[in-house]
Amino acid sequence: xxxxxxxxxxxxxxxxxxxxxxxxxxxxxxxxxxxxxxxxxxxxxxxxxxxxxxxxxxxxxxxxxxxxxxxxxxxxxxxxxxxxxxxxxxxxxxxxxxxxxxxxxxxxxxxxxxx
Amino acid sequence: xxxxxxxxxxxxxxxxxxxxxxxxxxxxxxxxxxxxxxxxxxxxxxxxxxxxxxxxxxxxxxxxxxxxxxxxxxxxxxxxxxxxxxxxxxxxxxxxxxxxxxxxxxxxxx
Numbered sequence: 001x002x003x004x005x006x007x008x009x010x011x012x013x014x015x016x017x018x019x020x021x022x023x024x025x026x027x028x029x030x031x032x033x034x035x036x037x038x039x040x041x042x043x044x045x046x047x048x049x050x051x052x053x054x055x056x057x058x059x060x061x062x063x064x065x066x067x068x069x070x071x072x073x074x075x076x077x078x079x080x081x082x083x084x085x086x087x088x089x090x091x092x093x094x095x096x097x098x099x100x101x102x103x104x105x106x107x108x109x110x111x112x113x114x115x
Numbered sequence: 116x117x118x119x120x121x122x123x124x125x126x127x128x129x130x131x132x133x134x135x136x137x138x139x140x141x142x143x144x145x146x147x148x149x150x151x152x153x154x155x156x157x158x159x160x161x162x163x164x165x166x167x168x169x170x171x172x173x174x175x176x177x178x179x180x181x182x183x184x185x186x187x188x189x190x191x192x193x194x195x196x197x198x199x200x201x202x203x204x205x206x207x208x209x210x211x212x213x214x215x216x217x218x219x220x221x222x223x224x225x
Binding site for chain 1: 158
């Protein structure tokens, strides 16, 4: 497996502001994903982070609201823009390691509360 | 579209009993089916997975079965212990992404 870290681990933000979440992996990665997990709910894929190009967004998620960067193979950021209380959630990055087939591993998550 | 249904939503068992969670998927092209365990406040952890060329896989007290014809797969936990209490998610791999079931809250009563 690998060590996947996320920063920050949690934050409390005011509505209308933006927060950038970082995901760092200590091993070679083929794919990186960003998920949202609302309280008591399942995992919903926001987008696939593509290295050096625009992320691939799932239905219901748009780049203006959730801009994503992936400047290299092992690092990605997700920004939650113009936040509202409905954005309060856990945001998790997930990776497929090089040589790992389809197996996905999750980061520890970022708990976001928007007031 | 891609869809994974998971049942039951909650499951309570007595310590030592078995627990079974079932999932069905919609796309017959799906070929990889992992199960994740998520304890309160923690990240989802992969506990077992199965690929479409295999009908059953076991790892100690945990087993997964796959019926490709019926498009369903199940998680079996035997001799349950209090530390098995958690939320369990099934998932199916479609193309290049995972689609998750809604989750099952498993409570093991001692």
